[in-house]
Structures are given as C-alpha cells and as structure tokens.
Amino acid sequence: MSTSATHAASEFNNQNLEPLFLAEQIQNRIAEMGAEIARDYAGRNPLLIVVLKGAVVFASDLLRNIDLRLGIEFMAISSYGSMMRTSGEVRIVKDLDVPIEGRDILVVEDIVDTGLTLTYLLENLRSRGAKSVKLVALLDKFERRERDVEINYLGFKIPDAFVVGYGLDFAERYRNLPYIAVLKDPDVQ
Ligand code: IMP
Ligand code: MG
Numbered sequence: 001m002s003t004s005a006t007h008a009a010s011e012f013n014n015q016n017l018e019p020l021f022l023a024e025q026i027q028n029r030i031a032e033m034g035a036e037i038a039r040d041y042a043g044r045n046p047l048l049i050v051v052l053k054g055a056v057v058f059a060s061d062l063l064r065n066i067d068l069r070l071g072i073e074f075m076a077i078s079s080y081g082s083m084m085r086t087s088g089e090v091r092i093v094k095d096l097d098v099p100i101e102g103r104d105i106l107v108v109e110d111i112v113d114t115g116l117t118l119t120y121l122l123e124n125l126r127s128r129g130a131k132s133v134k135l136v137a138l139l140d141k142f143e144r145r146e147r148d149v150e151i152n153y154l155g156f157k158i159p160d161a162f163v164v165g166y167g168l169d170f171a172e173r174y175r176n177l178p179y180i181a182v183l184k185d186p187d188v189q
Contacts, residue, residue: 011174011177012178015188016183017165017183020163020180020181021179023179026061026166026180029155029156030058030062034062034063034065037106041070041104041106042068045068045103046103046104047070047072047073047105047106049072049073049074049100049105050072051075051107052094054169054175057166057167058110058138058167073096076094078090078091079091079117090117090121100125100129101128101129102129102131104130105133106153107133107135107136108137109137109138110167111158112140112145112151113144113145114147115145115146115148115149118137118147122149135150135152135153136153136154137153138154138166139156139158139163141160143160144160162182164177164183165177165178165179166179170186
C-alpha cells in the first residue's frame with residue numbers, strides 16, 4: 001500500500017467536511033448582495049478594501065456582481081491567537097498603497113466572529129478621513145460576538161462552528177473548496 005493511501009482521495013469531499021452552503025447558494029446570495037450595493041452606491045465610485053487572504057474568493061465573485069465604476073485594494077491583518085480564535089491584538093501586515101481620504105470605502109471580509117479584528121480595522125480606516133466606511137461580510141458567526149460590529153451587507157448568519165472553504169482556511173488548508181463546510185474535527189488530518 002502506498003503512503004498516499006493515508007490521504008483522502010478528494011480534498012473537496014472528505015468525511016471531516018459537513019457542507020453548509022453549496023456553491024450555487026453562495027453565488028445566488030452574492031448576486032443579490034452585488035445588486036443591492038450597486039443600487040445603494042449608484043453614481044458613486046466606491047473603493048473595495050479586501051482583507052487578505054480569506055476574503056479573496058468572495059471578493060472576486062462579489063465585484064463581478066457590482067455594476068458600477070469601482071476600485072479594489074488589499075490589506076492584510078494579523079491577529080495574534082490560536083489557529084481557531086483571535087486574541088484581539090491586531091497588526092497591519094500589508095497596508096494600503098493609496099490614500100482613502102474622501103473615498104466611499106467598502107471593507108470586504110470573509111467572516112465576522114468575535115468582531116475584534118473588524119473593530120480595529122474599521123476604526124483605523126475611519127481615522128484616515130474616508131467619506132464613508134461600510135462593511136460587507138459573507139458570514140456572521142453572531143453568537144460569538146465580543147464587540148459590536150455593524151455589518152452593512154451580509155451573506156449568511158452561521159451557528160457557532162468552525163467553517164472552511166470558499167477562501168476560509170484551517171491552518172491554510174481548504175481555501176480552495178468551492179463551497180462552505182463545517183470542519184467536524186480539527187484534529188483529523
Ligand atoms: P474575529 O476578530 O474574531 O471576528 O475574527 C475574524 C477572523 O478570524 C476572520 O477573518 C477569520 O480569518 C478567522 N475566523 C473566525 N472564524 C473562522 C472560521 O469559522 N473559519 C475560518 N476562519 C475563521
Ligand atoms: Mg484566517
């Protein structure tokens with residue numbers, strides 16, 4: 001028996017993944033969100049700030065559903081803590097390359113959990129003189145909130161479970177799943 005037999009045959013379908021939102025459900029919801037944003041920002045030129053790395057997959061689908069003149073920029077944040085939860089101590093690892101004074105900012109995030117990361121980031125962006133700063137999040141793990149964060153455009157509320165896929169990772173794995181799944185047991189390889 002080869003050593004590869006210890007690995008699941010498919011990365012996208014294994015016993016440790018319980019599907020939560022299928023690719024088609026995600027696309028349908030994103031189409032609605034994009035249309036809503038396009039309506040709300042009609043005649044304006046918003047700047048999408050995508051939070052690396054988790055929000056990249058969501059943002060790439062979302063922006064193709066926003067029929068407006070817009071820009072995109074990226075930021076990377078590191079929050080200290082274990083792999084499965086944040087400590088609240090947040091640091092900017094990659095900052096914006098452009099000033100945002102006077103701009104209408106839409107922060108694009110994969111998931112709001114405790115809210116610690118977003119509280120820090122939104123406050124930081126507001127202090128740079130943006131005209132407006134709103135939040136778009138694909139998932140809201142609302143039961144675990146420690147800081148109030150207003151999500152202006154939300155994909156789905158989810159229960160208190162660890163989810164992966166569609167950009168979301170566990171120790172950098174599973175970002176490439178085309179759907180969102182609950183990771184049943186983090187100790188299982
Ligand atoms: P917060 O500061 O606790 O709101 O943490 C938000 C960040 O934690 C997200 O941007 C994710 O990187 C990570 N995170 C929180 N919950 C999950 C999850 O269920 N799966 C994957 N990453 C998560
Ligand atoms: Mg992460």
